[in-house]
Amino acid sequence: xxxxxxxxxxxxxxxxxxxxxxxxxxxxxxxxxxxxxxxxxxxxxxxxxxxxxxxxxxxxxxxxxxxxxxxxxxxxxxxxxxxxxxxxxxxxxxxxxxxxxxxxxxxxxxxxxxxxxxxxxxxxxxxxxxxxxxxxxxxxxxxxxxxxxxxxxxxxxxxxxxxxxxxxxxxxxxxxxxxxxxxxxxxxxxxxxxxxxxxxxxxxxxxxxxxxxxxxxxxxxxxxxxxxxxxxxxxxxxxxxxxxxxxxxxxxxxx
DNA sequence: CCAGACGTTGTT
DNA sequence: GTCTGG
DNA sequence: CCAGACGTTGTT
DNA sequence: GTCTGG
Numbered sequence: 091x092x093x094x095x096x097x098x099x100x101x102x103x104x105x106x107x108x109x110x111x112x113x114x115x116x117x118x119x120x121x122x123x124x125x126x127x128x129x130x131x132x133x134x135x136x137x138x139x140x141x142x143x144x145x146x147x148x149x150x151x152x153x154x155x156x157x158x159x160x161x162x163x164x165x166x167x168x169x170x171x172x173x174x175x176x177x178x179x180x181x182x183x184x185x186x187x188x189x190x191x192x193x194x195x196x197x198x199x200x201x202x203x204x205x206x207x208x209x210x211x212x213x214x215x216x217x218x219x220x221x222x223x224x225x226x227x228x229x230x231x232x233x234x235x236x237x238x239x240x241x242x243x244x245x246x247x248x249x250x251x252x253x254x255x256x257x258x259x260x261x262x263x264x265x266x267x268x269x270x271x272x273x274x275x276x277x278x279x280x281x282x283x284x285x286x287x288x289x290x291x292x293x294x295x296x297x298x299x300x301x302x303x304x305x306x307x308x309x310x311x312x313x314x315x316x317x318x319x320x321x322x323x324x325x326x327x328x329x330x331x332x333x334x335x336x337x338x339x340x341x342x343x344x345x
Numbered sequence: 346c347c348a349g350a351c352g353t354t355g356t357t
Numbered sequence: 358g359t360c361t362g363g
Numbered sequence: 364c365c366a367g368a369c370g371t372t373g374t375t
Numbered sequence: 376g377t378c379t380g381g
Contacts, residue, residue: 091354093364128364130381155351157358167364167381169352181360182351202364204355209365246353259354306365308381 092171092224092244092261094308095199096213096316097133098123099221104134107195107221108146115146125315126200126305127151129170135228135242136193138274149192149228153243155182160234166241172227174245174262174288178281183243186227188278193270194224194244198316201257201298202306210300212256213316217295225262225273225287250292263291 100123105112112118120132127133129152139145152166169182177183198215199222216222228242245262253260264270264287272279273287305315 091364093354095364128381153352155358157351167353170364171353173353180351181358184360185358200364211365243352257354308365 091201091246091257091259092199094126094128095133096125096197096215097127097195098125098197098313098316099134099195103221104146104195107223108134108136108144110144110146114144115148117148118146120148124311125313126308126311128308129166134195135226136195136223136270136274137191137228138276142276144274147240149240149242151244152241153182153227153229154231154239154241156229156231158231160232164239169243171246171261172243174225174247174284177227177245178284183227186229187284189276190228191273191279192226192228192242193264193274194226194242196222196224198222199261200301200305201253201260203256208303209306211303211306212298213301214253214296214298215316217297220295223264223270225264245288247288247290250290250296252292252294252296253290253298256298260290262288263296265291265293 099107101118105115115134121134124131130150132148132150134146135149137145137147150166151170153169154164154166158164172183177187197219198213200211200213202209202211225245226242227245228240230238230240232238246259247262249256249258249260264273269287272283300319301316302314302319304310
């Protein structure tokens with residue numbers, strides 16, 4: 091599952107990741123890089139225009155369908171994920187699958203492991219901080235004043251073998267340029283191709299480490315959200331401070 | 346025909 | 358908008 | 364997703 | 376436990 095993420099990419103990084111110039115980023119001024127964001131936040135999204143050319147648009151995470159009533163209170167948390175397995179059957183998502191596919195650009199995302207009575211957050215990212223691309227669907231809604239709001243949802247799939255210890259669901263991560271092209275390309279997706287694109291990403295360049303529990307608060311910002319947590323062993327904890335200072339704290343990434 | 350819903354996750 | 362239920 | 368609140372009455 | 380707010 092995927093309900094919290096990092097998108098602290100600079101403007102140039104976003105443009106480079108999308109492969110477009112600055113004139114091809116709609117609402118770029120509405121994107122503010124954040125280390126800790128959730129539904130309701132705005133991030134850069136890649137999609138194709140009518141000609142089939144790549145285009146960026148800052149959109150809000152959390153799908154608000156176009157038919158949402160003007161008087162309804164917006165809820166960005168209701169549809170921030172879509173189960174890829176059932177998207178073709180669900181009316182709310184299937185209507186977007188043919189022509190409203192998009193790619194979400196992120197540094198990585200967070201998952202919480204239930205450890206005894208506490209929840210330990212983990213930051214999941216690509217080796218070398220390679221930009222992460224997730225498969226998404228978007229829609230536009232118009233408020234009573236006529237202002238347009240464009241929102242998106244992130245597709246989820248079963249967790250990969252490597253990530254299963256942490257959660258049973260994970261976002262649909264597009265592994266390479268070819269997959270991104272297939273997801274964004276105009277027209278209806280063949281169901282086999284769709285299933286292949288939604289397969290759990292299991293490459294060993296996907297890595298993770300525990301981070302401070304302070305970032306569990308949605309409003310906690312700052313780079314500490316994504317810094318490896320230094321967890322001392324019990325043995326080191328009882329050693330004199332001076333001795334402990336020299337210890338290189340080992341991070342347990344795998345189980 | 347009209348009315349009403351339209352979602353995911355985790356946890357027990 | 359579009360599908361399901363009555 | 365996690366965090367935090369979760370209530371009524373009468374009076375000003 | 377369950378709902379609301381971010």
